[in-house]
Amino acid sequence: MNSSAPASATPGSTGSTGRKRGRKCTSDIWDDFDPIYNEVNGVKVKVKAKCHRCKSILSAAGSGGTGHLRRHHKSCIAKSERTTRV
Numbered sequence: 001m002n003s004s005a006p007a008s009a010t011p012g013s014t015g016s017t018g019r020k021r022g023r024k025c026t027s028d029i030w031d032d033f034d035p036i037y038n039e040v041n042g043v044k045v046k047v048k049a050k051c052h053r054c055k056s057i058l059s060a061a062g063s064g065g066t067g068h069l070r071r072h073h074k075s076c077i078a079k080s081e082r083t084t085r086v
């Protein structure tokens, strides 16, 4: 009649015990981009990235959002190689 309470209700195992290595603070993308900082309340925050090749300014707010920069860099190289003005 009375079913025992479902005690063990694990709300999603928060696994991932311990952080593995690989905590790069600077990705190598910054070899090809110049970080542009903005000062907010006396704190410098990275907001944009400037491409060394085409000088475009791309948004790079926050940390860890460099995927699009990488993509841009790749296509930027491809483009510049394609448009070889002779």
Ligand SMILES: [Zn+2]
Binding pocket: 051, 052, 053, 054, 055, 056, 072, 073, 076
């Ligand atoms: Zn570019």
